[in-house]
Amino acid sequence: MGLIVDHIGVFGSGLRVSAEISACTFVLAALLGAALAVCQISPVLPLRVFSRLYVGGVRSIPLLVLLTLFVFGLPEIGVVYSLQWTAVTAMGLYWAAFFCEVLRAGVRAVPRGQIEAARALGLGFGQTLRLVVLPQAARSIIQPAASLLIAVTLNSSLAAAVGVTQELTGQTELLDQQYAQPLLTFGAAALAYVTVALWVGWLAGALDRKLAVSR
Amino acid sequence: MAGQAQPGTLPQEFRVSSSDALSETAAQAPSDQDPRTSLVRIRGLNKHFGGVQVLHDVDLDVHSGEVVAVIGPSGSGKSTLCRCINRLETITSGSIEVGGVPLPAEGRELSRLRAEAGMVFQSFNLFSHMTVLQNLVLAPVQVRGLSRAEAQKRGRRLLARVGLADKADAHPAQLSGGQQQRVAIARALAMEPSVLLCDEPTSALDPEMIQEVLDVLAELAAEGMTMIVVTHEMGFARKVADRVVFMDGGRILTSAPPTEFFADPGHARAADFLSKVLQH
Numbered sequence A: 001m002g003l004i005v006d007h008i009g010v011f012g013s014g015l016r017v018s019a020e021i022s023a024c025t026f027v028l029a030a031l032l033g034a035a036l037a038v039c040q041i042s043p044v045l046p047l048r049v050f051s052r053l054y055v056g057g058v059r060s061i062p063l064l065v066l067l068t069l070f071v072f073g074l075p076e077i078g079v080v081y082s083l084q085w086t087a088v089t090a091m092g093l094y095w096a097a098f099f100c101e102v103l104r105a106g107v108r109a110v111p112r113g114q115i116e117a118a119r120a121l122g123l124g125f126g127q128t129l130r131l132v133v134l135p136q137a138a139r140s141i142i143q144p145a146a147s148l149l150i151a152v153t154l155n156s157s158l159a160a161a162v163g164v165t166q167e168l169t170g171q172t173e174l175l176d177q178q179y180a181q182p183l184l185t186f187g188a189a190a191l192a193y194v195t196v197a198l199w200v201g202w203l204a205g206a207l208d209r210k211l212a213v214s215r
Numbered sequence B: 001m002a003g004q005a006q007p008g009t010l011p012q013e014f015r016v017s018s019s020d021a022l023s024e025t026a027a028q029a030p031s032d033q034d035p036r037t038s039l040v041r042i043r044g045l046n047k048h049f050g051g052v053q054v055l056h057d058v059d060l061d062v063h064s065g066e067v068v069a070v071i072g073p074s075g076s077g078k079s080t081l082c083r084c085i086n087r088l089e090t091i092t093s094g095s096i097e098v099g100g101v102p103l104p105a106e107g108r109e110l111s112r113l114r115a116e117a118g119m120v121f122q123s124f125n126l127f128s129h130m131t132v133l134q135n136l137v138l139a140p141v142q143v144r145g146l147s148r149a150e151a152q153k154r155g156r157r158l159l160a161r162v163g164l165a166d167k168a169d170a171h172p173a174q175l176s177g178g179q180q181q182r183v184a185i186a187r188a189l190a191m192e193p194s195v196l197l198c199d200e201p202t203s204a205l206d207p208e209m210i211q212e213v214l215d216v217l218a219e220l221a222a223e224g225m226t227m228i229v230v231t232h233e234m235g236f237a238r239k240v241a242d243r244v245v246f247m248d249g250g251r252i253l254t255s256a257p258p259t260e261f262f263a264d265p266g267h268a269r270a271a272d273f274l275s276k277v278l279q280h
């Protein structure tokens, strides 16, 4: 136990880096995913096809494989930047496919009549989406999006496998190599992950209840 | 995670089909009607769903200030006709003009002209995430470019007109069906459309609420609003409509003033239909 207390700062900085990676990945995935979802419901056929191929393709690659491809592939083609940001890029591109599906399911849950009413009033595609569809889809998106955020956070540990040692799992591995106390060190890391996941879940629940009231 | 996207499962509302373009090239049939008073002018309208033709060569003129009741058995194409008029459905061929302007294929101009034909749905379709007043303000601000203050003033005036001035800040879910439909009528009127399309506006209502909605529509008619009303309320058709149009199998079979129509439907199918609905 003393080991954990002595190195609490190490866990703290690991958690901070993990949170940073997760947050950046999630924001990137949300933006890209939203763009992909808009493509899928747009009237333009090539955009719909592109988006569907992207989602179908990216979802079929294991995240670790994709990460490895990026970390070793990008320098190969002359694109070099920090390992951490390379990992964020790869994970953002990956989770965008899932985010797109969450958004699309939310949009499809909006009753058809709402969209027809908006169109009959003369609202265009973008206005209908922004003012009628998305506000109504938001509610059904919150919980699956929270699950996605949790998945993004937990799987950010894969970054350690491609050498981002500053993040939580990476730091834990270093401690383990030093003290050979895997149960203790990884137990503490697990506790940290669980805390974050529960907290995200609670936040989503609160947001959900708040939206329910304003309806 | 959901399976991969299927083309047929995407929201069709967002699609604009290229078949829209066909209407522009359709030949204009000569008309005995004065085109200047013909607010809605439909010529040779055909509509297919996949391989099935649901509208056959429909011609219809609706004059400014006229109230047309569209009646007919289920599946005869009444809703489809309504929805074609403001292009919620694409048309296969033919032409539809509103206010002398043919509806363009797509884009901004279509959106603007679509607002010329206000629509009242059977299922109200009020925006459920907005208050009643917000429902009325949205389109005038976004589409017509009214200031928010102006739109709110107009919205409150219309709410008073349909007897719901006190419900401005309520959410649709807090209203009865009849109240929701009256708000929906006010919402359509807020765009100051030149014609109001009503697709069975009272069919989803409990019997005791039907009259309050019909009263609002009758008042509008008396004030000179041009209306196309799909309805099963024969009393309304008889008293309020200037003309009754009977549809069957995707065709307009008869079109006559109500006194004439109810005295002699002029067509075996229409007589048969009338005998059935009037029995109730």
Ligand SMILES: Nc1ncnc2c1ncn2[C@@H]1O[C@H](COP(=O)(O)OP(=O)(O)OP(=O)(O)O)[C@@H](O)[C@H]1O
Binding pocket: B049, B054, B072, B073, B074, B075, B076, B077, B078, B079, B080, B081
């Ligand atoms: N989106 C659609 N896809 C395929 N077929 C459709 C679609 N909408 C309507 N139809 C078909 O078109 C025909 C006409 O339907 P429509 O809804 O216009 O009839 P209606 O006269 O309004 O009937 P009701 O009185 O039941 O409302 C029907 O046979 C119907 O099954």
Ligand SMILES: [Mg+2]
Binding pocket: B078, B079, B080, B199, B200
């Ligand atoms: Mg119908």
